[in-house]
Amino acid sequence: MERSMEPPAVPEEEMMPLSVAPSPAGCQLFGYVGIEAVLDQMKIKTMKTGFEFNIMVVGQSGLGKSTMVNTLFKSKVSRKASQPGQEEHIPKTVQLQSVTHVIEEKGVKMKLTVTDTPGFGDQINNENCWDPIIKYINEQYERYLREEILITRKRKIPDTRVHGCVYFIPPTGHWLRPLDLEFMRRLSKIVNVVPVIAKADTLTLDERAEFKQRIQEDLKTHAISVYPQEDFDQDPDDRVLNDLIREKIPFAVVGADQEHQVNGKRVLGRKTKWGIIEVENPAHCEFPLLRDLLIRSHLQDLKDITHNVHYESYRVRRLNESNRPGPSPHNGPPGKGGDGSDL
């Protein structure tokens, strides 16, 4: 491309390093530009608009999903929500329900929504027990898509898409059950799946480690790609960090929503005859690792993969279907079961 402002040609030996090359006008064109100021601008923008982050908990009935939702909100994510001494019985979850908390830290606002789901596995026939969950996830993509394709779309589209789906594995100590394999296989195609070993306090440390290894093998054998997916590591640094996480997945977690006094400090934990299992103590369980992965270290990555990979493939499928001649399924998500497995 020809430019009228092009500087006169300079013999090579007279050329200066870029940072001090003079401009034709004599001022420093390539001096310190101060691009990093953009970081402050981005920070201010994020602080003003805040951001949304959505998690979902899925798994068989009675594995502690609702307890974990409370644990998450009562743990250090948001101490405000904690009410000492409050003893409440968590009823069996019968329908999908979302809890939202706005968390503010150093001026940054996060709207954290956790969607609790009814446990499956109670029926004699558990076929298609994933349908309501998959339908919900796809409905959120559909909502976003409808907003996005409007001619006058909002500057900031409300984001209810599920960024991370925590899948509870029963602490059997054996291998993964076919039901869990099939559920995770379907989920992993449309959402970031973070598997956890539920009620890990029922396993000894050796049992935990062995079970974890078996689950990792099982997932590999059945080509189920859980978060953080190897295919999406961005660079070697990312790979090193994510490899460390992949070694520890599924996290062996314990949930509790009651506080106890331990050495003069209030801690969230499960009181047993033998002592208190502290959920936030890394020596007792891996709940802190789960919380850190979701809310701290990988929050933006979970959001990016949701937007760039899962939502994108939904969008492409959906728009392709709409463009196809003949009746188009305008009223619902694509695919028979909605999980894309039949596409």
Ligand SMILES: Nc1nc2c(ncn2[C@@H]2O[C@H](COP(=O)(O)OP(=O)(O)OP(=O)(O)O)[C@@H](O)[C@H]2O)c(=O)[nH]1
């Ligand atoms: N030992 C142990 N018990 C737990 C743990 N988390 C929850 N529980 C107990 O397990 C029972 C069921 O917990 P919920 O949180 O209601 O389980 P859920 O998965 O939400 O069950 P549904 O709503 O039926 O799907 C309660 O008595 C909890 O106190 C845990 O980490 N370890």
Ligand SMILES: [Mg+2]
């Ligand atoms: Mg529940």
